Amino acid sequence: AQTVTQSQPEMSVQEAETVTLSCTYDTSENNYYLFWYKQPPSRQMILVIRQEAYKQQNATENRFSVNFQKAAKSFSLKISDSQLGDTAMYFCAFMKPSTGANSKLTFGKGITLSVRP
Amino acid sequence: DAGVTQSPTHLIKTRGQQVTLRCSPKSGHDTVSWYQQALGQGPQFIFQYYEEEERQRGNFPDRFSGHQFPNYSSELNVNALLLGDSALYLCASSSRTYEQYFGPGTRLTVT
Numbered sequence: 467a468q469t470v471t472q473s474q475p476e477m478s479v480q481e482a483e484t485v486t487l488s489c490t491y492d493t494s495e496n497n498y499y500l501f502w503y504k505q506p507p508s509r510q511m512i513l514v515i516r517q518e519a520y521k522q523q524n525a526t527e528n529r530f531s532v533n534f535q536k537a538a539k540s541f542s543l544k545i546s547d548s549q550l551g552d553t554a555m556y557f558c559a560f561m562k563p564s565t566g567a568n569s570k571l572t573f574g575k576g577i578t579l580s581v582r583p
Numbered sequence: 584d585a586g587v588t589q590s591p592t593h594l595i596k597t598r599g600q601q602v603t604l605r606c607s608p609k610s611g612h613d614t615v616s617w618y619q620q621a622l623g624q625g626p627q628f629i630f631q632y633y634e635e636e637e638r639q640r641g642n643f644p645d646r647f648s649g650h651q652f653p654n655y656s657s658e659l660n661v662n663a664l665l666l667g668d669s670a671l672y673l674c675a676s677s678s679r680t681y682e683q684y685f686g687p688g689t690r691l692t693v694t
Binding site for chain 2: 470472499503508509510511512513516557559561563569570571572573574575576
């Protein structure tokens with residue numbers, strides 16, 4: 467079974483600064499997907515960024531980028547130029563790919579990020 | 584294009600009662616997954632429906648059951664409610680891809 471660990475329960479960052487959220491996972495699979503989801507107080511779970519394990523290049527989406535270290539089973543999220551709207555709970559998640567059905571997400575416990583004005 | 588919708592938004596039930604939660608997937612999606620999110624925790628996978636059948640199930644008791652209709656919408660039923668069933672229930676839809684789109688959730692409170 468796969469496990470996802472987010473050891474930092476809370477983090478705080480000043481607006482416009484950069485923050486890195488950590489995530490480690492454990493799996494015996496070689497091919498898989500990793501995700502960071504954002505859940506603001508509105509509760510809607512929003513996909514921030516995804517990484518395919520077979521790709522060596524780290525994924526980037528505007529101000530969000532990841533540092534994917536496959537051998538170390540580490541998947542951190544870097545948020546640059548933090549904005550007040552980034553305040554939310556962030557979840558790291560793992561998925562073993564299949565034909566579409568039977569693809570479940572395994573989530574970490576999440577980290578609460580607060581952006582200070 | 585409507586995203587994933589869930590109803591109701593909130594509901595309060597008493598221990599021992601039964602509850603039904605509903606989910607309509609994003610247009611074009613045929614797979615629905617249900618997750619339970621306790622307060623301050625990450626979502627836990629309950630089960631997934633595809634082609635009107637339960638395809639995979641997480642570590643949840645038989646009190647949790649579901650259904651998928653021909654229009655791909657889905658229901659989650661929980662019988663004999665316990666206080667520990669109080670949580671946010673999230674529905675996610677997908678279509679033979681790895682990307683799951685989540686609904687806003689249903690907050691269930693059991694008293």
